[in-house]
Amino acid sequence: MVKVRHVGGGGQVARVIGWNPPAGARVFEIGSLASLLSRFGRAGIADLELLEFELVIAPTSGSGQHEVDFETVGIDPHRWLHIRPGQVHRWIPDGFEATIIGFPSRGRSPHWRPGPRIIPMSDDALHDVEPLLALMRHDHRTDLGPATALLTRDLAIRWLELDLPDSNDDDPLYTSFRRMLSREVIQERNVAYYARQLNCSTRTLTRACERAGAASPKHLIDQSVLLEAKRLLALPNATITETSERLGFTEPTNFTKFFKRVGGLSPSEWQADRSCTERYLDAAPGSSGCEG
Secondary structure, three states: EEEEEEEEEEEEEEEEEEEEEEOOOOOOOOEEHHHHHHHHHHHHHHOOOEEEEEEEEEEEEEOEEEEOOOEEEEEEEEEEHHHHHOEEEEOOOOOOEEEEEEEOOOOOOOOOOOOEEEEEHHHHHHHHHHHHHHHHHHHHHHHHHHHHHHHHHHHHHHHHHOOOOOOOOOOOHHHHHHHHHHHHOOOOOOOOHHHHOOOOOOOHHHHHHOOOOOOOOOHHHHHHHHHHHHHHHHOOOOHHHHHHHHHOOOOOOHHHHHHHHHOOHHHHHOOOOHHHHHHHHOOOOOOOOOOO
């Protein structure tokens, strides 16, 4: 399903999981958590990964957790998980089995809605989707050709509503603002700029955010920058200076002040806390990875 590559300069190495279909230009991939663990082992999927494709995790038994954009969410057969291109995720493969479905990115602005997206599944929905999953598994095994594969993929995308925004994104202005943030927040962090681009006043943009149940535009901008900073700092060999430069801060001290003001911790404190959390998740049951 995937191709691992490393990008970045100045000693920074990013674990990026790209779309690398097998021969035949496959337009989707379907497998299981068990097969993933059999192929790579637990250690092989334990690191943070930055996805360049759509991923749906559909638990079939048990219950467990998964981490998306540094937020841990519970999943089970009635709570499927959709991970978008550009999001950082981490496997916690304990207590459940799952079907895993991958689709190549189709041009959507990456990670425009931060955090996990849960797909609620009722008993009726699970009953209805099983023939579709069976069809996908059949097409995947037999390679019936690109036309059939495209039809199956499009059926899955429409059924799972992967093209739809989250349910509370019902204000077009707010939706457009979030999409702009995903593309331009590293270059532009001024509320007035986004209002001009969206042909509205800052007050109108603020009201649109309020109607969507969100915070102020400035708060959303700051949170978007903070998330990008965390994604960069979580990568192996990341440094505060390089992260500061990539995010457009004039000085690392300005970046540190911003990070602590918005996130509550300094970048170095967040990295240390993150490292402790990963050691704890990797530790044996009943032990702590943060001792000493």
